[in-house]
Amino acid sequence: MNDDNKKVNNAHDTFFRQSLSHKQVAREFFEKHLPRYVLNVIDLNTLKPEKDTLSDPGVGGGAVDVLFSAKFNGQDGYLMLLTEHQTTVDYFMALRLIKYKLMIWERYRAENPKSKKLPLIYAFVYYTGKQQYTAPVDFFELFDQPLLAKMFLTEPFNLVDLHRTPDEKILSNVKWEKHRQIPSFGKKQRDRKGKLNLGEMLTIIVMFHLSGFRDFKNFYLYGIKHKYQDCFKELPCYERFVQLMKTLFIPLCILLQSLKGERTGIYVVDSTSLAVCSNLRIRSNKVFAGLAARGKTSTGWFYGFKIHVVTNDKGELMARIAYIYWHQTQYEKLSSSTD
Structure with missing residues (x-):
């Protein structure tokens, strides 16, 4: 980007920030561009421009141009806006937004040490480039496996609290986890290896939906066990297979994603x-x-x-x-x- 373009963009950014520093202008902007579900929970009468902006040279040299605090259902929250005026689209803009949100949350924690909750943050990207914007607007599209990425980042983390687990249980689980294939779902089961592996069980599920059978029981008893019994190592009874079907939800989602x-x-x-x-x-x-x-x-x-x-x-x-x-x-x- 040459010096003339930099001057134009800097002048545009300054004008944009100064315009939104007026509460009425900012309110009209947000009323026009916020989706309905956000407008239903935000109180625009509580809009307050934050004086300090955020910048981080480590994520593209960009900065949060406009940051407003507001109340969402009576609780603290922020509206964050970045202007994107580069000649080339920043492919990792969604990652930059995550980084800025983390910085805002850390600052909020420092300013409110007694608070046990984090504020909501809604982000805008104000694009002024001439090229069509082609970067992912969904953070999870930056991953080859977006479904798994969303699960890993949004589901509760797996807590293994050793101080609250008896030593006997820890030692017994070492042997148990080594041999079992199917989770017990809290029920006591015999220590036995699964008769079917995950791929075979998924194959049976897919075959059912392609078979034309209307109920799974008839398909399993008269289709799989009678016609395709030689294709599988050792088929469990129908009741046992139905119990194992509970474990196939996430693998089936991953299969569909692939x-x-x-x-x-x-x-x-x-x-x-x-x-x-x-x-x-x-x-x-x-x-x-x-x-x-x-x-x-x-x-x-x-x-x-x-x-x-x-x-x-x-x-x-x-x-x-x-x-x-x-x-x-x-x-x-x-x-x-x-x-």
Whole structure:
């Protein structure tokens, strides 16, 4: 970037910051550009410009140009805005935003040492470049496996508290964890090796959805155990396999993620129900108790899960959009509307 362009951009940044320093101008800007769900929780009457801006040479030499504090549902929060005026798009802008948010949280902790909660931060990027903005706006698109990355970064961390675990249990778990393949889900099980490996179990699940069978029990008993028994080492009984199906949720999501296709600009959205039992057996079903819920499709009510899939025009699955979704909320809404 030559000196003339730098002067123009610096003048533009100065004008932009000075304009937003006026509360009414800032309020009109945020009312126009904030999504509805944010406007529903933020109190724009509490907008307050923060005097200190943040900068970090380690993340592209950029800086937070505008930082406002505000109340979100009565709690502390911030609106953060960066201007992006570089001639080339910063591909790792989403990473820079994460870095700035961490800096804001650290500063908030220093200023509020007694607070046990962190403030909400909503980020803007104000792009003024002439080129089309092509960098990922989703932080998790920076990973080859965005679904796993989101799980690792957003799910609770795994706590192993040795001081609260008896020595006998630690020593017994060393042998137990070495041999077992399937988690016990809190139930006492025999110390035995799994009859099927993860790949074989996933293969059976995929075969079921391609087979045309309407219920898994008939498919497993008369399809797998009768027709394809030679393809698997040692098939467990139907009841045992249904118990093992609980362990396949995350591996199935990872499998779907690995089958992602290329972006073609043409996409098809579809969904299908995954019923775990007939409607007459809902009350007696214990396998997916606490997980499955009532849902409705164009063919009627069911009890189980629903999977939503987006494909491109080549029939390939798109990344990060295949997931299993519980229908409890929709069922409660439909039930309340019919009362």
